[in-house]
Each structure stands twice: as structure tokens, then as C-alpha cells.
Amino acid sequence: MFSGIMTRIEDIRKFYARLMAANASSPDPRLETVFAEVPREAFLGPGPWTIIAGNGKVTTPSADPAHIYQNVLVALDDDKGINNGEPFLHAMWIGKLAPKPGEAVCHIGAGTGYYTAALARLVSPSGTVTAFELDEKLADLARQNLEAYGNVTVVHGDAVTTPLPASDIIYVNAGVAAPPAGWLKALRPRGRMIFPWRPAERVPLAVMVTRTENGFACDPFMRSWFIPCVGASIADPAATIPTREQAASSRSIWLVQDKAPDRTATAIFGDVWFSSKSLDARPRTGPRK
Template identity: 30%
Template sequence: MDLNKFGTSNPYIWTKDHLLNVLTQGPAKVVNDPLIANALKIIDRKDFVTEEFKDTAYIDRPLPIGFNQTISQPTVVAQMLQLLKPREGKKYLEIGSGSGYVTALLAFITGDNGKVYALERNQYLVDLARKNLAHYPQLTARIEMSFKDGSKGYPGRAPFDFIHCAASFEKIPNELKNQLTVGGRMVAPTQKNDIRVIERVSPTEFDERVHEGYIFVPIVEGTE
């Protein structure tokens, strides 16, 4: 994203309100779903970046969170959520929770009648996400955070209404697709640098669309 088209790339100008305006207002807005816009307003990205990057929490760039992982840039997060089309009271699987930012956004959106099952393969990041999510105690009952390999999904908690993947697949595994409910929707990047939106239209049929994407870290099997 070209930061300068919004007037500045200076991180000290990118306040929380400025970032929210970039994402939700004007002709270049990324978000037009009020559920997502409200979540972005309430859940503060600054709570999910490490201490050394607090001053740049609102600039539209990915930031390191440790172990060669990043918190995605805000426009990417917003675009992925727009493609997912999340709804209240639904059951979510998040693969690659990182520092917990998208976990919190999904938990806020789904409300008290929904659930987010968040998987992270790195124990340090699991602990970091839990620490960050503690800023939002109202979300605790809506989230089940697990130290777990997410490359094949979470069959023990399936099916899911929505699946959000934060790491790229060489090919989206059928085992993961089959964890969607009929009518369920998955958003997953691939190593072709595109984003696949997959909807289960019947027990045996899936609709798959390809959208312009970004470079995501590849999915890795196992835990560390």
C-alpha cells in the first residue's frame, strides 16, 4: 500500500483514528462492513505489537512479533476479513493466531453466542497472544487458544462456519475444506501469492475464487 497517497508515511502521524479513517472512510476505504469497522474501532492494534514497536503500531505496515513472524499490516487484515464476511454468533477456526490481533477481532465480531478456536504452533506466540488478549477480558469466554499444529485444521472441533488462515498453503488441503459447514466460508492465502475464498455449497461441492494477494509466511507442520 502506498502510504504517501494518504498524505504521509510518518509513523507519528498515523494515530489510531487516522488508521481507522484510512480503513473505513473515503473512496480508498478497505472496509464497508459495519461489523468489521466496529471491531477495528474497539480492538486496539497497539495492544498486539511488541513494546519496541508501540510507537509505530498504527502505521500500515507489518511489524515483527518474534520468531520470524509478523503482525500483518492493517490493510491486509481488513481485506482478509472483508473476504471472510464474518457474522455474529458463529463458530470460527483461526490458523496462525500470532500475537492474537485477528483472534480478538473475530471474537469481538462473533459475540457471546459464538466461539473462536485459535491455533498457534509456536509456544512463545501462544503465550504472547494470551497476554495480549488479557486486555480484553470480555472476550475470554469466546476464545479457545491452543498450542497446536494447524496445517490440517482442527478436526476435533469441526465443523466451522468460518476458517481464517494467516499462513500460506501450497495447495489448500481437502481435509481442511471438509471442516467447513455447508454454507461455511474459508479465506486462505497460497504460495502463489493469491488469496483463495472457498465456500462449501453442499456436502460434496465447494466454490473457490481467487483474489489478488500478498506474500504470507508458509504453513509449517509441527510445533516449536
Template identity: 35%
Template sequence: MTLDEARRAFAEELRAVAHVTDQRVVDAFAAVPRERFVGPGPWRALCLYEQGYWTTDNDPRALYHNILIALDESRGLNTGEPSLWAYHFDRVGIRAGERVLQIGTGSGYFTAILAELVGDTGSVLGLEVDDALGEAASRNLEPWPQASVHKVNGAHEIEGQWDVIIAFAGASAPPIAWIDALTPGGRALIPLTTDARWGFLLRIDKTGDRLAARSAGNIGIFPCHGLRDAAEAAALGQSLGDPVGRAALKSLRRDDHEKDDTCWLHGAGWCLSKHELS
């Protein structure tokens, strides 16, 4: 099997594993060479069942499986799980010509896939706090002129308006500045995690001034520098003990209101609520 054939077989397997419905997502995963973004082999792959790493061989075809590859094993920093992001890219519906903001671009692999999805008429901006990763991502993304990387320090102020915002790092509460940066019709995927890196993926859909919110499933992910607060993480952890309430989420409320039984996670100036949008 050639490398191109391995890449296509990998993408087709993601179609089945993640129930991808958009052919464009499958084609994007088949088009992007993963080996460009993880350095020379052999590579260290994370076994989720053992919570430990194992070593592949030097053949780039080893990368075309649904595995996480270490970028910095000492920090537990990996590329994301391909099937996870294939699923979410498919469900969030990234269209040609859209503007996508990626929080935490890493070495740029998923940035390149997003660039394939928005095409030549769209744009993808990746924000990265790690100097070495940001520099590597800028080099790695040279074949995709519609993608760029900005080095940021912690909780970066978001400039401009974006059709899609996807965070690849966990915050302890919904960053309101990100949500304010969504265009009408915009969508956001934001991991909300406890200090143990585990939590859920919050999906936001903006219609006018209304913000629909729902849980898009469990996630374990690297923490977002500058967007961690111990009290918020503790409150989130307590709310995660109510999975029925999480499944019933309907909205992100910004209005001033007293906490009641429709509030799943009530914060300062925001609330993840079971309250139906009007």
C-alpha cells in the same frame, strides 16, 4: 490526537484503503488496542518497498498505520498487514454469533478483531504452533472471553464444525480436513504458497456438498508448519504461471476424474478446477 482518536483514524483509513463496506469491520479495528499484542516500544516495522525493517518511536500511536510489525524479526515473522485482513474480513462476511477457526493466531491481534466481529454470542478458536506466541496470545486475549488459543503441533486435526476458517500461514495444497470442517454455508480463506512464501489466497464457499472456489488475490505469508510438501509446492508454482487460469477458478472438485484442460491445479483426491458447479 489521543490514542483512541488515533485508533479510530486508523480504522477509517483502512475503510478507504481496503474499501471496507461493513461498518462492523471498521469498528472492530477501532476497538482493539494493537499495542497490547506487540510488546513495548519502540517497534520494528517492515517496509515492503525496501524489504527491510525500520524502528519506530515509543509512542503507541506509531502502530496505527497500515504497517507490519515484527514479532520475531530473525524469522521474518510479523503481524499481518491491517488493510489486507480488513479487506478479507469484510468480504468473507463474518457475522455475529458465528464460530471462527483461525489457523496461526500469532500474538492474537487479528484474533481479537475476529472476536469483536462474532460478538458475545460467537466464538473464535486460534491454533498456534509456537509456544511463546501461543502463551502470549492467551494472555493478550483475556479481555475477549469468546476467544481462546490452543497450542498444536504441526498439521492439527480439526475438531468440530466451523462457519469460517481463516489461515494465517501458507500451505502447499488445500488441507482437505479444514474444508471438511466447514458447516453448510461455511467459508474458508486459505493461503496457498510456494516455498518462497508467495502465492494466492484461496476462497472456498460450501453449499451442501458443493465447494465453490476462487482466487481472492496474491499473498505473501509465513509457511504453515506440517502442511508443506516440496512436490506440491513445485506443482503450485507451475500453476501460478497461468494467472488467466487462476482467475477462471470455479470449484474445488473432490470427485475422481482424469486431469483435463479444466484442471488448474490437480492433486491427489482434489482439484482446483475451472469446471462450473452444477
């Protein structure tokens, strides 16, 4: 009986992984393998589980893991609004980042570690993942859940105020008004960062940043909403807040210390600003106005 149940769950997990990979449209076949082999239920605590459905909540009828191998949000801390995020979205974001063996990843807002585990598998055997989680309870659970992953270090701490390690990938799972300058500086050449950009309530975007020889290229590629990142989710009153159109037109990010904001600025947040100018755009000729 037990063997039959395990075979059934493995089959369900494989189909779930196939859906994840198809939604991600990633050319990397390892993405499907990882989602098939990392057991989601091991990171959610004992069932039954609370599923977030629109503005409501539904409790699974039992602790059968089959219930959570769908594109559903599963509550981790209902009181704080923290959940194990939507699998389709994470599969697509991870596929877009294209982790490679040997790369160094920084995961900000790791929760209980499910997507951290996927990242760890994708950068194995020589790559590493540093997982930041501000909530002490969740950080402890992540540390336990990821104990078998020798290339993961879980940090119970504030990724906004704590210097990040040099990273090929920074994966942010908490909404920010703007990425702290330290996050941009931590990106290695050709490094990639995805973060949920929430400069205003009306502007929820996911942004991909790539560090190039010429600076930080910026690609707002979809709408998204994540729980706010403590310490980085509220813009300073002096900030220049973008409209949805301005935010969507952003094509590069600059550190003020490297370049002062100019007429291409779409948003300005202290020492970081966004520009509508692509890094590969040719410089204008003639005098500036």
C-alpha cells in the same frame, strides 16, 4: 497529561479504523468500530517496535503507539520472520469473509492474537473463535492477550494434523501448497475460508472458498505472501503444480473421495484438486473424450 495522551491515541485509532474500513469496502459498519476499539499495541509487546519496510527494517523512535497505527508490518519474532500482518490486507480479508454474530471461527496462524480479537468481536456475543498457533511463545502471548475475550480458545498446536472444529469461517494466515482435506471438511454449509495459496514460488495467491450445496466454490482474488505453514507448504513430488494462469483460473476445489480429477483440473495435490469449472456451470452434453 495522561488523559490528553489517551484522547490523542483514541483519535489516531479512530482515523486508522476509518482507513481500514474504507480499504476493505465492507458494508458492515462494525468493521470500523472493531478496528477503532481493539488496541493494536496491546498485542505487539512493549515498544519501540521493529517495522518491516520492503527488504529493510525501521525501529520506531519511541514506544508511542501512534507509530503503529499505519498500514505497516510489525515484527513479532524477527529471527523467524513472523510479523503482525499488514492491516489493510487483513481488514479486506475479514471484510470479505463477513463474520456474523453467532458464527464459529477457526483462526490458523493467530500470532499474538490481534486479528483474532477483531474476529472475536465480530462474532460476539454468541459466536466463538478457536485460534491455532504453532509457536509456543506466540501461543502463550496470544492466550494472555486474549484473556478478556471469553469467546476465544487459544490452541498451541498444529492445525494441519489436529482436527478442526466445525467452522463457519476458517481464516488462514500461513501459506499452503493446498488446503488440507480436513480444513475443507470442517467448513459448515455456506462456510467460508480464506487461505494464502502458494503451490509454487511463482504462484502467490489469496483464495476465498465457499461451501455450497454443490461443492466448494473457489475464488483466487489477489496476490499475497505469508510465512509458510509448517506441514502444508511443500507439495508432494507427485503433485500437479499449476502455472500462474492455471491457478488464477481455478473456480472450484474437490476432494478426490468425492470426485476424481478430470480434464478441468488446474492443480492436483493428493486428496485435493482444483478445477477451472465453476460449480454453477452447466454440465457438458454428449460423450466424454
